[in-house]
Amino acid sequence: MQTRLNLDPSVVREARTLAAKAGQPIVEMARTHTTVSVERAVLRLAGLQGADPDGMPWVNRLTDAIRDTTGLEHGVALPAWDALLTGGFDDLASLAEAAAQGKVAFRIPAGSDAAAARAAASAALAKGIGKIDANRVQRQRMIEQTSEPRKPWIYLIVATGDIYEDIPQAQAAAREGADIIAVIRSTGQSLLDYVPEGATREGFAGTYATQENFRLMRAALDETSRELGRYVRLTNYASGLCMPEIASLAGLERLDMMLNDCMYGIIFRDINPRRTFIDQRFSRQIHARAGIIINTGEDNYLTTADAVDAAHTVVVSQLMNEFFGKEAGLADSQLGLGHAFEINPAVPDSFLLELAHAQLVRELFPDAPLKYMPPTKHMTGNVFAGYLLDAFFNLCGVMTDQSILLIGMMTEGIHTPFLSDRDLALENVRYVRDAAGRLGDSFVPAPGGFIEQRAKHVLAESIGLLQRINDDGLLNAIADGTFGITKRPADGGRGLEGVISRADGYFNPASEILETGNEAVRGDSAQAVPGSLEGAA
């Protein structure tokens, strides 16, 4: 695409180099550590499902039993498959059940026993990851049989707490024009160190992410996609303490997009930074393989900090998310980097500032399916003014060629949207898209003018911040409250006890397949997305 801001390519390169430098030590840490959730994800990918009578998943029971005996420094796979082979168990579920009763003597096998355990585990994981590969093919087939919606994709949220209520609402939203359905999770789920099982009908401000809920919703949206002749994508949240497991379930059940930020859990959920970064890398390897588009959470920074003052923290976080994402194997077309329209409308030239920020992000990440979030902070309860603000958000979105628009509700902050709120919101975005959808082609800010200068200023501030992060180290910068004001020390927050240093001989059959295989898979287009569709052949 043409540049409209006359950004200096060497400045952009410098920003990326600084982000890579800041992120590299984190990658090293992630390579040398594992977490309880990464190990449980391995078991889930191998097909272990179900829970004990108290609802605790078997993957937790088995992982805990191994941790209590051999430890997890070698990974869960070696002792688990060794016990499976030598103990005469039919499958992982019966092994887990026996392990939970303390009836299994786990060991780290050596010699030919180790080789046998490795081979069996690798075969099981190849089969599980094969399912993810098949889903990726199936998604492509579904898109060919229906059609790819035009951009920007319209993203709508459903959140009743009851999957059986969510389904008709999601189908209705799709019929009304939504291209993407996001099922918001129950608010407590990110701090649960297990993934609930089965279809769920109760949640707090959202619906639990479970494998069965994923399956039910994807099946319903497949039905609706065929009915509408348009592929409707499904989104959920790979975040919180079970990020790697939820990413795996998303791959197994053909979800299309996942919220998956490198720092969101740390800053907004007080999850331990190390835990988050380790979990995040594995999650993104899965997403890369599954052709899932990740959505990052930079919009959140602007809800706690001022959207003008903190504009550069968004860019810095996007660059970090890009670095970590690509390192884990994600293609540009899978990087749904986030940002938001959150400047106080009372600020003079606020719309010009929004245009500058949105265009800057578009030009920094020309091939990324950017996710643009509507105003929330300055939605006051004056629903009429809010409707106008949402229209300006939509206009900014189409002018700057954003890929995914989360649809703003005029009743934001008042209540969960009424049916009519959603309908009016869709009417708003349809009007703007139809009336001004091609305005972007003609929108060129005056060279050297206010918008260009503002964008360059934000980029310069981003470089300044990246330099400070490099001086300090990313973990220290997070501890100092660089992002989103909140201070999060590296040894604070929840989930640190689930971080384990890898021993020599650590074995993770999923990682082995993902790290060698993702390169090959990435040859074809990750997912047909706007902007990359033409080049994907």
Add this chain to the structure above:
Amino acid sequence: MTGDIIRPYGDTTGDGRIQVSFTLPVPFGTTTERARAEGAAMQLAVKMGLQPVMVVHAKGMGPDYTFFIVYGRVSHLVDLSEVTVTEREFPLLSSAEVNLRIRAGLGRKLVVVGACIGTDAHTVGIDAILNVKGHSGEKGLEYYREIRVVNLGSQVAVPDLVARANAEGADAVLVSQVVTQRDAHISNAREMAAAFEAAAPDFGAEGRPLLVVGGPRFDPAMAAELGVDKIFGKGTTPGEVASYLAYALAPEVPEEVQAGASA
């Protein structure tokens, strides 16, 4: 006419005209369905006390629902003499006045510990009150020189909040609750108040800190029922909270000092 009796104002005094919008679970497809839907909307409006009624907009939403915008004249009268409001028991002060009152009345910094408790991860409310940046053009409590803020963030367990409040020597604990499903905000606030009550002896001679809860769905009149000292509802600004804290925690300062502050 007595000034206490009023009606809604459209464009003429006493015309009583208002606008409402709502959705009915009726189809809006065929001509018959449309007529029936508009009739249904009129019936509801009349039962709500609107007469005459104009259905100015009706739109089908999917096969089963219709959205209406209705204008009409209400027959109801508002008697202002019967309106009761909870009078604010404290004066609204500027940040300089708050700082002065704390300095003069308390003689040290006022310590505020804030958190979202339970499963609530929505820190927007507490951050809007505590963060320097504040809300609605007013700076947050961190901006006040004489207030020390400890923001514990989201999903803080109640026992941790009690322990931290004690360790920090909190004068006040601010708790924000946004999530209200199954009245979680009510039960969480009660649990928090009970925990502080139980731990009161640990807090020394002055007893437990002042307990303040806030959130869009709280009824400010419920403070006593929940066992807290103060409830702030939707639209509360940091300045109101700061003024209340100064009023409740810093003893009254002499008149001449107050006069000096506002000069």
